[in-house]
Amino acid sequence: MKFIKKALNIALGVALVSPLMSQAGNEVVIGDIDDMSGVYADVIGQGGVELVKMAIEDFGGTVLGKKITFISADHQNKPDVGSSKFREWADKNELNMLLGGANTGVSLAMAKVAGEKKVPFIAVGAAGSSLTNADCTPYTVHYGYDTTSLANGTAKVITENGGKTWYFLTADYAFGTQLQNAATKVLTENGGKSLGSVRVPLSATDFSSFLLQAQGSKAQVLGLSNAGGDFTNSLKAANEFGITKTMKPAALLAFISDIHSLGLKTAQGLYLTTGWYWDMNDETRAFSKRYFAKMKKEPTMTQAAYYSATMNYLKAVKAAGTTDSDKVMAELKKMKINDFFAKDAYIRADGVLVHDMYVMQVKTPQESQYPWDYYKLVKKVKGEEAYGPLSDSTCPFVKK
Amino acid sequence: MTDIFGIPIQVILGQLLLGLVNGSFYAMLSLGLAVIFGLLGVVNFAHGAFYMLGAYATWVLLDVFGLGYWWALLLSPLAIGLIGIILERLFLRHLYKVDPLYGLLLTFGLSLIAEGVLREVFGSSGQTYPVPELLQGTMDVGFMNLPIYRVWVIVSSLTICFFTWYLIERTRLGATLRAATENPKLVQAFGINVPIIVMFTYAGGVALAALAGVLSAPVIQVSPLMGSSLVIVVFAVVVIGGMGSIMGSILSGVGLGIIEGFTKVLYPEASNIVVFLIMAIVLCWRPAGLFGKE
Numbered sequence: 201m202k203f204i205k206k207a208l209n210i211a212l213g214v215a216l217v218s219p220l221m222s223q224a225g226n227e228v229v230i231g232d233i234d235d236m237s238g239v240y241a242d243v244i245g246q247g248g249v250e251l252v253k254m255a256i257e258d259f260g261g262t263v264l265g266k267k268i269t270f271i272s273a274d275h276q277n278k279p280d281v282g283s284s285k286f287r288e289w290a291d292k293n294e295l296n297m298l299l300g301g302a303n304t305g306v307s308l309a310m311a312k313v314a315g316e317k318k319v320p321f322i323a324v325g326a327a328g329s330s331l332t333n334a335d336c337t338p339y340t341v342h343y344g345y346d347t348t349s350l351a352n353g354t355a356k357v358i359t360e361n362g363g364k365t366w367y368f369l370t371a372d373y374a375f376g377t378q379l380q381n382a383a384t385k386v387l388t389e390n391g392g393k394s395l396g397s398v399r400v401p402l403s404a405t406d407f408s409s410f411l412l413q414a415q416g417s418k419a420q421v422l423g424l425s426n427a428g429g430d431f432t433n434s435l436k437a438a439n440e441f442g443i444t445k446t447m448k449p450a451a452l453l454a455f456i457s458d459i460h461s462l463g464l465k466t467a468q469g470l471y472l473t474t475g476w477y478w479d480m481n482d483e484t485r486a487f488s489k490r491y492f493a494k495m496k497k498e499p500t501m502t503q504a505a506y507y508s509a510t511m512n513y514l515k516a517v518k519a520a521g522t523t524d525s526d527k528v529m530a531e532l533k534k535m536k537i538n539d540f541f542a543k544d545a546y547i548r549a550d551g552v553l554v555h556d557m558y559v560m561q562v563k564t565p566q567e568s569q570y571p572w573d574y575y576k577l578v579k580k581v582k583g584e585e586a587y588g589p590l591s592d593s594t595c596p597f598v599k600k
Numbered sequence: 601m602t603d604i605f606g607i608p609i610q611v612i613l614g615q616l617l618l619g620l621v622n623g624s625f626y627a628m629l630s631l632g633l634a635v636i637f638g639l640l641g642v643v644n645f646a647h648g649a650f651y652m653l654g655a656y657a658t659w660v661l662l663d664v665f666g667l668g669y670w671w672a673l674l675l676s677p678l679a680i681g682l683i684g685i686i687l688e689r690l691f692l693r694h695l696y697k698v699d700p701l702y703g704l705l706l707t708f709g710l711s712l713i714a715e716g717v718l719r720e721v722f723g724s725s726g727q728t729y730p731v732p733e734l735l736q737g738t739m740d741v742g743f744m745n746l747p748i749y750r751v752w753v754i755v756s757s758l759t760i761c762f763f764t765w766y767l768i769e770r771t772r773l774g775a776t777l778r779a780a781t782e783n784p785k786l787v788q789a790f791g792i793n794v795p796i797i798v799m800f801t802y803a804g805g806v807a808l809a810a811l812a813g814v815l816s817a818p819v820i821q822v823s824p825l826m827g828s829s830l831v832i833v834v835f836a837v838v839v840i841g842g843m844g845s846i847m848g849s850i851l852s853g854v855g856l857g858i859i860e861g862f863t864k865v866l867y868p869e870a871s872n873i874v875v876f877l878i879m880a881i882v883l884c885w886r887p888a889g890l891f892g893k894e
Binding site for chain 2: 237238239240241242245372398399400401403404405406408409410412413416428429432433436437440441442457458460461462463465466497
């Protein structure tokens with residue numbers, strides 16, 4: 201017992217002293233709280249950490265004559281872990297901005313802290329559009345994609361092409377239901393109909409039972425309202441049970457890391473919506489080449505968004521001439537965003553980044569010419585169409 | 601169409617069959633746990649990690665060495681069993697005399713290390729393993745299209761379960777094993793090398809987990825986290841069946857797979873907790889489990 205007590209004391213002492221004895225005011229501190237070890241670790245994770253470091257380096261390492269410091273932590277997909285870490289950093293490390301990784305549940309908890317502590321919070325990995333609607337704060341930015349823009353891409357294109365009846369396989373938490381509701385709204389507006397849904401517990405070990413229920417509905421489209429491992433495993437089982445022969449699968453959220461892990465043989469023909477793709481133009485390819493040299497894989501849209509968000513935050517700090525949260529937020533919402541990630545984009549009053557989205561179809565193995573050549577463009581959705589009008593936003597502080 | 605409780609009979613039959621497939625996985629995994637606990641008294645929390653390693657070994661054999669599924673069926677359990685032997689020799693054997701809690705902590709730590717290392721090397725999204733050519737396709741069983749591979753899973757895992765049970769409960773070797781754990785000193789006096797027997801028993805249990813990993817590789821994504829989501833359920837299965845009871849773990853594995861299957865139709869949201877609910881009820885009613893001895 202004595203030994204354990206001693207060890208604990210030492211550990212506690214180190215933990216209290218080490219989190220960078222930030223010399224108040226001499227640093228600009230950027231934090232990153234993400235799933236580093238769980239199901240969503242490939243969506244941003246370590247790749248995001250590398251890209252934030254790269255962005256800081258590209259920016260020159262300092263802003264307003266102050267050194268830019270970066271800290272990151274694993275939220276383990278637990279909302280309480282994420283929000284308490286954020287609170288700790290805000291109190292002890294004088295955090296200037298937080299990047300939020302995957303998981304809508306955790307990001308919703310962290311957004312509350314952002315509002316309370318008045319620290320800009322750029323949510324990148326979370327999909328739930330409530331972050332800039334019912335749960336919005338003046339300090340939240342939703343950067344890259346959200347459930348509304350995903351639905352306005354995939355659900356709209358498929359419904360317009362004749363996929364009128366849908367059945368949803370939905371992850372049983374905030375993200376899954378928000379995504380399903382957004383998609384249902386879009387398909388109803390376009391003359392489609394939802395025939396029902398089955399709510400699947402997160403990280404289920406087997407999806408075949410749920411898929412048979414979906415098949416029993418006789419719907420034309422199988423709406424996969426889940427992500428990460430749940431998405432790949434459900435699509436894999438749908439193939440195995442021959443369900444994809446009678447139903448057209450629609451990925452409401454898929455990342456290139458998912459497609460890579462599934463392989464084109466399983467994923468071919470799948471429709472999905474993305475905010476960015478590595479192989480769109482010379483600019484995106486040049487960016488990806490640098491990333492590939494480090495990580496040996498192509499970046500996901502959210503990893504690219506991490507770089508872009510960091511860069512644009514630093515630009516806003518420079519333009520505002522201060523790290524004061526309110527002034528930086530005002531600058532962020534005033535400036536135009538034009539980089540390799542988004543063109544003519546802007547952060548709206550409710551905090552959502554309005555930028556073009558892309559409906560893609562996964563190539564067949566024959567169509568794919570080189571490694572990571574996975575998507576072909578089906579439709580480019582203009583930012584305003586993808587994210588809907590500001591008048592639709594239910595964010596309380598937005599003046600309409 | 602005939603309905604039972606408002607559910608078409610086709611759906612019920614379909615879920616029964618799928619429940620049987622999942623139940624076979626549960627049975628095989630809980631069997632390995634029951635063997636290790638029953639004969640060694642070790643709560644092997646690393647079981648999920650060995651299952652995951654078995655699946656990864658299968659994937660690596662194909663991807664790196666070009667050796668297909670049938671080779672993996674033989675080589676993966678051997679390789680992972682060997683890892684089991686090394687761990688038993690290095691760490692586990694020092695813990696037989698102390699509280700089982702230490703074994704649990706050690707194996708839990710080992711599984712976290714294994715998961716962390718594989719995530720670092722392969723990432724968290726996992727890899728896809730193809731269904732072997734011979735077992736591809738589906739067969740129409742009237743009420744659903746059943747993939748042939750799933751039939752293979754049921755048949756092969758139930759066969760393995762039966763042989764393991766037979767080996768331990770009905771053969772001379774099994775009798776020696778049981779005697780060696782009951783009274784190691786006496787058995788040692790007969791000139792039998794007990795530590796070696798214990799070592800191979802652990803390796804055998806580990807190999808069973810790896811074999812389940814090989815069987816599941818074509819069914820789900822081979823990912824570092826595939827074991828941790830399953831091992832808790834499998835522990836519940838073992839507790840329900842009765843810690844250490846071989847037949848108990850097989851029967852409760854299959855039974856719970858089927859019950860879980862029905863929950864997926866009746867109230868899908870509860871499908872991941874139904875096993876634990878049953879565990880709580882069983883523990884109140886029969887603390888030693890359904891087939892356990894007080």
